[in-house]
Amino acid sequence: MPLHPEIAKFLAGLPTPPEGPLDPVAMRAGDETHVAPLEERLPLHAVEDVTARTASGEVPVRIYTPVEADSYGVLVYFHGGAFFLGSLNTHDHVARSLAKETGLKVVSVGYRLAPEAAFPAGLDDCYAVVRWVAEQGGSLAWDGTTLALAGDSSGGTFVAAVAARAHDDGFDRITHQVLYYPSLDLDFDVDRYASLRENAVGYGLETAGLKPFNAFYLDSGADPADPLVSPIRRADLTGLPPALVVTGEYDPMRDEGELYGRRLREAGVEATVSRYEGAGHGFVQHFSWIPEYHRVFEETRDFLGRR
Known part of the structure; x- marks a missing residue:
């Protein structure tokens, strides 16, 4: 199907990006201006900001x-933003929808960002918070059963990397992993996946923007050949938690997510790959108010209900 008309209308109204190098501080400040006032957000029983004292420090x-x-x-949630953008605030609406639809307590992680924090600081924070949840389960009223991970875009990268790292460490409490249009191969050679060329221009995130947007992370020491940076590079995927991989039809990174799902299945891991037609990258964060895309939270609920 064509790009969803509401998405097409939004993209048509975007201003031309400024020329010159990206300014992380200015871009973060700009993102924060789009956060809805508290009174307009989805109400829940309780929302609380806490400092997790972990092996990685205070997160x-x-x-x-x-x-x-x-x-x-x-459910532990890692926000997206190409490793240098995003915050607890910019993705607050995603975490609220996940909590409401799944019925799980959601712990959203305010991990350290590049370039100020070099690799693997953000990944360390995410992994440490997952371990903290298991260790502090009583104070969180964790029932000791479901301990799921979810993340969008670069947050999906962290989901895959944390799941792999936990497996290698013998930490077996993670029950599910949910990856929304994940970035799983930070090589960015445009010939690696057909979707990098098919969806290169006109759908929001453009293939030419992948390198500059991820440069802050890669320049901080993240090696694209490292499976913790590019989880698609992990040779052995056996033993990882069941996965739901969500992709967008018009996302340049569509094919790497779908390949990862196939490789998980080939390794004997229960994996569901769900492509959302008419959608580009970022639709969970930006367009989940459209009924066809809000369904992603219901699909997540159903997936997490399976053990």
């Missing part, structure tokens, strides 16, 4: 409790 987290209950399954 800010935001905890979303959907309803009052004695105990909960937990």
Whole structure:
């Protein structure tokens, strides 16, 4: 199907990006101006900002409790933003929708960003918070069953990397991984995947923008050949948690996500690949108000309900 008309209308109204190098500080400030006022956000039983004291240091987290209950399954959420953008605030609406639809307590991670924090600082924070959740389960009213990971774009990179790192460390408490249009191969050779050429221009995120947007992370020491940076490079995917990989029809990174799902299945991992027609990169963050795309939270709920 063609690009969804609401997305096409939005893209047509965007101003021409400024020329010159990217300014992380200015871009972050600009993103924060689009955050909805608190009174307009989806209401939940409780939303609390907490400092997680972890092996990686003190990491800010935001905890979303959907309803009052004695105990909960937990979903740890890593926001996207090419490793240098995004915050607890810019992705607050995604975390709220995940909590409401899944019924799980959501722990959103305010990990350190490049370029100020060199690789693997952000990844270390994400992994440490997952371990913290398991260790502090009583204070979170974790029921000891579901401990899921979810992330969008570069947050999906961290989901795959954290799941692999936990497996290698013998930490077996992670029950599910949910990757929304993940960035899994930071090589960015345009000939590696057909979608990099098919969806190169006109759909929001453009192939030519991948290198400059990820340069802050790569220049901080993240090697694209490292499977913790490019999870598609991991040779052995056996033993990883069941996965839901969500892709967008018009996303340049569509094919690497779908390849990862196939490779998981070939390794004996339960993996569902779900392509959303008419959607480009970022639709969970920016266009989940469209009914066809809000369904991603219901699909996530159904996937997390399977053990």
